Amino acid sequence: MDSSRRIAHLDMDAFFASVELLRYPELRGQAVVVGGRGNYEPVKQADGSWRFSRLREYVGRGVVTTSTYEARALGVFSGMGLMKSAQLAPEAILLPANFDAYRHYSRRFKAAVARIAPRIEDRGIDEIYIDLTEIPENSASLARRLKQAVLEATGLTCSIGITPNKLLSKICSDLEKPNGTTVLAMEDIPARIWPLPARKINGIGPKAADKLARLGIQTIGEVAATPVGFLTHHFGQATGNWMHQVAHGIDNRPISTASEPKSISRESTFERDLHARHDKPELSEIFTSLCQRVASDLKRKGYVCRTIGIKLRYADFRSVTRDITLPTSVSDGSQIRRAAGECLKRVPLNQRIRLLGVRVCGLSPLGEADRVIRGVQAELPF
Amino acid sequence: MVLIKTQRDMLLSPLQSVSGIVEKKHTLPILSNVLLEKKDDSLTLLATDIEIQITTTTTGTQGDGDGAVTVAARKLQDILRSLPDNAEVSLNLEEKRLLLKAGKSRFALQTLPAQDFPRMVIAETSQGKITVTQKQFRQLLSKTQFAMAAQDVRYYLNGLLLLVDGNQLRAVATDGHRLAYASMELENQADLPRQELILPRKTVLELNRLLSDSDEALTIQMASNQIQFEFGSIHLVSKLIDGKFPDYERVVPTSLKNSVTMNRSALLQSMVRAAILTNEKFRGVRLILSTGSLKIMAANAEQEEAQEEIEVDYSGDSIDVGFNVGYILDVLNNTSSEMIEWGFNDAGSSSLLTIPGNDRFKYVVMPMRI
Numbered sequence: 001m002d003s004s005r006r007i008a009h010l011d012m013d014a015f016f017a018s019v020e021l022l023r024y025p026e027l028r029g030q031a032v033v034v035g036g037r038g039n040y041e042p043v044k045q046a047d048g049s050w051r052f053s054r055l056r057e058y059v060g061r062g063v064v065t066t067s068t069y070e071a072r073a074l075g076v077f078s079g080m081g082l083m084k085s086a087q088l089a090p091e092a093i094l095l096p097a098n099f100d101a102y103r104h105y106s107r108r109f110k111a112a113v114a115r116i117a118p119r120i121e122d123r124g125i126d127e128i129y130i131d132l133t134e135i136p137e138n139s140a141s142l143a144r145r146l147k148q149a150v151l152e153a154t155g156l157t158c159s160i161g162i163t164p165n166k167l168l169s170k171i172c173s174d175l176e177k178p179n180g181t182t183v184l185a186m187e188d189i190p191a192r193i194w195p196l197p198a199r200k201i202n203g204i205g206p207k208a209a210d211k212l213a214r215l216g217i218q219t220i221g222e223v224a225a226t227p228v229g230f231l232t233h234h235f236g237q238a239t240g241n242w243m244h245q246v247a248h249g250i251d252n253r254p255i256s257t258a259s260e261p262k263s264i265s266r267e268s269t270f271e272r273d274l275h276a277r278h279d280k281p282e283l284s285e286i287f288t289s290l291c292q293r294v295a296s297d298l299k300r301k302g303y304v305c306r307t308i309g310i311k312l313r314y315a316d317f318r319s320v321t322r323d324i325t326l327p328t329s330v331s332d333g334s335q336i337r338r339a340a341g342e343c344l345k346r347v348p349l350n351q352r353i354r355l356l357g358v359r360v361c362g363l364s365p366l367g368e369a370d371r372v373i374r375g376v377q378a379e380l381p382f
Numbered sequence: 383m384v385l386i387k388t389q390r391d392m393l394l395s396p397l398q399s400v401s402g403i404v405e406k407k408h409t410l411p412i413l414s415n416v417l418l419e420k421k422d423d424s425l426t427l428l429a430t431d432i433e434i435q436i437t438t439t440t441t442g443t444q445g446d447g448d449g450a451v452t453v454a455a456r457k458l459q460d461i462l463r464s465l466p467d468n469a470e471v472s473l474n475l476e477e478k479r480l481l482l483k484a485g486k487s488r489f490a491l492q493t494l495p496a497q498d499f500p501r502m503v504i505a506e507t508s509q510g511k512i513t514v515t516q517k518q519f520r521q522l523l524s525k526t527q528f529a530m531a532a533q534d535v536r537y538y539l540n541g542l543l544l545l546v547d548g549n550q551l552r553a554v555a556t557d558g559h560r561l562a563y564a565s566m567e568l569e570n571q572a573d574l575p576r577q578e579l580i581l582p583r584k585t586v587l588e589l590n591r592l593l594s595d596s597d598e599a600l601t602i603q604m605a606s607n608q609i610q611f612e613f614g615s616i617h618l619v620s621k622l623i624d625g626k627f628p629d630y631e632r633v634v635p636t637s638l639k640n641s642v643t644m645n646r647s648a649l650l651q652s653m654v655r656a657a658i659l660t661n662e663k664f665r666g667v668r669l670i671l672s673t674g675s676l677k678i679m680a681a682n683a684e685q686e687e688a689q690e691e692i693e694v695d696y697s698g699d700s701i702d703v704g705f706n707v708g709y710i711l712d713v714l715n716n717t718s719s720e721m722i723e724w725g726f727n728d729a730g731s732s733s734l735l736t737i738p739g740n741d742r743f744k745y746v747v748m749p750m751r752i
Contacts, residue, residue, distance in 0.1 A: 327533040342535040375666040375704055377559050378748040380732065382628035 006139065007255065008117075008130040008162045009169035010146065012109060013178035015126035016066040018156045019105050020095050024050060031071035031092035035082050036062035037271075040094050056090035058082045060271050061354070065097045069178060102126075105154050112153035116146055121255045127173075129166050131255040143181040167251035168193065170202045189249040194221025201246050208235070223247035261301060265311075266293045267357025273315045276349035283356070287344070288337055290358040295333035298360065304329035306362035308339040312347055313355035321359075322346045329364055334379070336360065385420055385451070386473040387444045390484070393425075393471055394462040396438040399616055400429040401455040402588050403436055410500070416455035417499045418473070421448045428501070429455055434585050435502045436592075437617045445473075450496035453480050461489055502619050505605035510546065510574045516600045516613050518566055520593040522553045525564040525743055527586050528712045531557035538625030542586045546604070547576040554630045555586075560709045560747040561630055562716075579609055580623035592616060634746055635734050638725030640698035642671060643738055646722040649676075650714040652690035656680040657707040659688040665708050666752040671701040671726070680707070703729040704752035713745045 012018065016034045021027055024042065026049075033055055040053040055076075064085055067076045074089040082094070106125045114120055119131035132142055139162040150158050157179040161172025164186060171193060172182035184192055198220055199209040215234060217223055223231070224247035232240030245251070268290060274283050298305060308330075309323030322343040330336060340358050386393070400416060408414060408431070417428040425443040429436055465471065465484050474481040475493075482489040523542070531539035534557060545552040552565040568574075581589075589611060593600065603610040611618040656667050660680045670677040671694075678690040703726065714722070719737040726733045735745040 324535060326535065339535050375661075375664050375706075375750040375752040377664075377706060377750045378730070378732075379558055380556060380561060380628075380633045380746065380748055382558075382633060 004133070005164050006132040006135075006162060007164065007166055007169050008132050008143070008146070008160055009166065009173040010113065010128050010130060010150070010158050010160050011173045011177070012126040012150075012156060012158045014066055014068055014072075015105075015156070016097060016102055017068040017071075019101050020098070021068070022105075022155050023101070024052075024095075026050070027052070027093055029070065030068070031074055031076070031089050032068040032095060033064055033071050033076055033082070033085060033089070033092050034067065034095050034097050035065040036060060036094065036096055040096050042095070053094045054090065055082065055086040055092040055094045058086055058094055061269055063269075067092075105156065108153045109150045109156065109158070112149040113146055116142075116149055119255055119257055121257060129169065129255055132162065139183045140181070143183065147179070147181070163249075165249070165251040166253050166255070167202065167246055168249055171196065171200050174200070186249060190221070193249060194219060194224060196220050198223050198247075201243075203246070204243070208239075211235075220247050261303065261363060263359055263361035263363070264294055264297045264301070264303070264305070265357055265359035266290045266297070267311060267355060267359075269313075269355045270353070273352035273354045275352050283353070286356060287340070287358070288333075290356065291337040291340055292333040294358050294360055295331060295336050298331050298363075302366050303363040304331040304366050305336075305360035306330070306364075307360065308336055308343065309359045309361070310340050310343045310347070311355070311357035311359065312353055315352040315354055317354075319355075320347050323359075323361075325362060329362070331366065383449065383475050384446045384472055385449050385475045385480075386418070386425060386471075388425075388471060390462055390465050390467065390469040390471050392440065392443070393473075394459070396425070396427045396440055396615065397455070397459050397462065399438045399592060400427045400436040401459050402591060403431050403434045403584065404429050404455045405431050406456070412452060412494045412498055412500070414454055414456065415452035415494055415499070416458065417450065417452045417496055419450040419496065420445055428499070430500060430502060431584075432500060432502070433582060433621045434588065435619045436588070438615045439617075440615055449475055451475055451480055452494045452496055452499050453491045457491060458482070502608075502621075504610070504619060505608040507605060509577060509604045509606060511601060511603045512546065512551065512568055512571060512574070513599055513601050514551070514566070514568065515597045516593045517595045517597060519600050519602075520590065520595060522551070522564050522566055523586060523590050523593075524716055526553045526555040526562040527590055528716050529555040529557060529560050529562035529745075530583050530586065532583065534558065538580055538623050538627055540583045541580045541623045542583070543627040543630070544579045544581055544609075545576070546574050546579075548573045554627070556628065556630070556633075559706070560712075560745065561633060562713070563630060563634065563744040563746075565742045577604065578627060579604060580625060580627055581609065582620060582623055585609075585618070585620040589618065592618070633732060634744055635725070635727065635732050637727075638734060639727050640671070640696075640701060641723055641725035642676065642694050642696045642698075643721055643723045644676065644692060644694050646714055646717065646719060648692055649722065650711070652678050652692055653707055653710050653714065656688045656690050657711065659686045660707050664750070665706050666704050666750050667707040667710070668702065668704050668752055671696060671698075671703075673697050673700075701726050701729060703733070704750040705733075705747060706750050709747050713747070717743065 017032050042050040042052045045051050062082045064078050064080045066078050071089055071092050076085040076089050102125055117130045117132055117135055121129040143160045143162055159173045159177045159180040161169040161182045163169045163172055163184045172184050175182045198204050198212050223243055228244040231243050268286055306329045307323050307325045309321055311321045313319045324339050324343050419426040423443050424439055424441045426439045469484045471484045480491045480493050527542055530542055534540055543554040549568045549571055550565055551568055554563050600613040607622050609620050656678045659682050661682045668679045676692045676694045680688040713735050721738050723736045723738050732746050732748050737743050
């Protein structure tokens with residue numbers, strides 16, 4: 001493999017929680033949990049200080065979006081139910097998520113990095129891969145400069161892993177969080193990577209890790225030591241070969257600087273389980289608003305979509321999805337709502353529902369010429 | 383056994399009547415076939431796609447005995463069509479094959495058993511029967527069918543609403559952007575209770591193809607989920623679309639502030655020319671209506687431009703409005719009056735095209751913001 005590459009993975013430290021701490025610096029050092037909806041917004045007191053909600057006050061079914069390292073120390077992690085996490089950390093501060101602010105800081109840190117190293121692959125709101133191959137500066141000093149630039153632009157810290165490829169960098173950025181820097185070469189793999197649990201590999205999830213454990217394989221090193229035939233026998237040709245490669249630290253995926261979104265989705269877990277008939281007005285309003293949010297996401301990103309799908313999770317946590325592909329691309333909220341409505345007709349609605357989601361794919365960019373000439377056809381007001 | 387012995391056209395023309403609905407690809411292979419059934423001197427051809435079924439019966443067919451068989455409709459039609467006009471054709475039923483002979487040509491076609499051929503169940507209860515001439519009904523269809531949706535997720539728009547009420551028969555089609563309405567009076571007919579039927583798009587297109595512009599009778603038999611048409615030697619049965627058609631009366635504007643009447647074919651010619659330089663995908667044209675003049679303008683992605691001007695007798699508000707030229711061409715091509723009237727309120731709301739002195743046709747079209 002091409003070991004001359006130098007790839008960084010930059011991951012913001014507890015990003016959402018840290019953005020909240022910028023706004024409420026007095027919470028620094030405390031266990032803070034971000035999640036749930038707006039009604040736990042801090043209230044300004046007469047003396048100018050804030051009154052924050054505590055996790056124990058939370059009633060509902062939201063989940064933890066993120067938590068500060070102090071909250072993580074109490075066992076509260078992303079994805080956990082808020083009420084469940086309240087049992088672990090009842091006095092932790094609860095803040096509702098504020099995505100506009102996160103997007104703002106996301107743009108700022110990416111712009112700061114781009115001024116130093118322009119070849120960036122966007123991996124989401126709080127992480128990026130950066131290709132440093134062409135930059136004539138040693139890794140440790142580059143990492144320092146990048147972190148300094150991010151700090152100056154946002155007041156936030158991040159962790160960076162610099163290695164010959166994306167796979168290893170992703171593992172490394174996590175090794176010394178928060179505010180960590182890990183620089184690793186191929187020859188460091190046996191000492192630094194092999195002792196780690198197999199799950200640390202991006203792509204080996206809980207299921208694959210369980211299966212590996214049942215086969216007596218715990219660490220990345222043990223995966224590397226396993227004959228490739230044994231892996232392909234248990235995981236299939238493609239996955240088995242892939243596991244063998246990544247365990248040896250091999251990953252040839254390039255940095256893709258112009259990443260096109262594949263799908264756009266919005267979903268919502270209800271405050272209480274809703275019934276398709278009895279709660280029809282409420283459900284219908286949420287449904288329409290999800291479609292409108294997807295439409296405005298599409299518009300903001302400059303795309304039109306052809307396939308529109310829905311996701312439903314019933315009270316018993318069973319999920320179903322349905323989708324429909326239209327003859328032509330659409331972008332309008334009401335068109336998406338109509339297509340999604342057709343999908344909804346194809347699922348059983350005799351059970352209570354806890355989550356509803358709308359997802360569009362088959363995206364194509366709204367061409368410049370189209371945008372100018374296209375014209376918007378009005379609909380008959382039936 | 384010689385099942386049928388006849389002139390080419392005696393077989394080809396009934397076959398062409400039924401074969402239009404045969405789908406090229408179907409999950410049930412037998413549905414690519416046509417059923418040939420001979421009894422005494424009558425020959426019945428039947429084709430179906432499960433939603434629609436067409437039967438024709440002709441008499442005067444010669445052959446050695448009775449029998450029935452199914453054979454690939456498209457292949458049989460292609461063979462017959464390629465034979466000389468006056469060829470004498472015989473169909474011989476062998477074990478599992480149908481042998482077609484004409485002059486020195488021989489074709490052995492695969493068959494499937496007639497008893498396996500699916501047939502639609504004819505509704506037993508009728509909700510009314512009307513008789514009109516083929517010409518009348520064909521005109522009703524041709525003035526509206528072009529506005530049907532083709533593949534809309536609102537499946538009920540992929541068809542045509544037939545509305546019977548008293549002695550009135552109305553047809554409405556819409557794709558959500560424009561709507562065509564036509565009505566006719568049912569003569570010598572007992573008043574019928576109001577009922578709405580949505581004919582599937584395919585049925586409408588097929589009827590439009592099969593009906594002639596003649597004064598021969600067409601009988602329409604309605605049931606709750608089925609409709610039957612009988613005309614000439616053809617019997618067509620179709621399922622109906624189960625759904626609620628939008629209330630067309632809500633979208634037909636009743637008061638229009640401005641209207642202009644002009645020569646239909648002059649407008650059509652201008653639109654045809656302007657359409658050449660519209661954007662291929664969105665096909666927008668801009669109309670500027672002012673005192674004495676209607677300007678039609680188009681531009682495409684390559685910055686090419688077209689401009690047309692028609693002198694009109696108009697003194698209302700100045701209006702600057704965009705339309706999909708396809709929607710305008712459709713209505714101008716499918717009406718035959720000398721003059722056409724076009725009414726507007728403003729550039730953002732629906733406009734109405736009508737035939738002066740004829741309240742039996744209406745065409746509503748929504749503007750396009752260009």
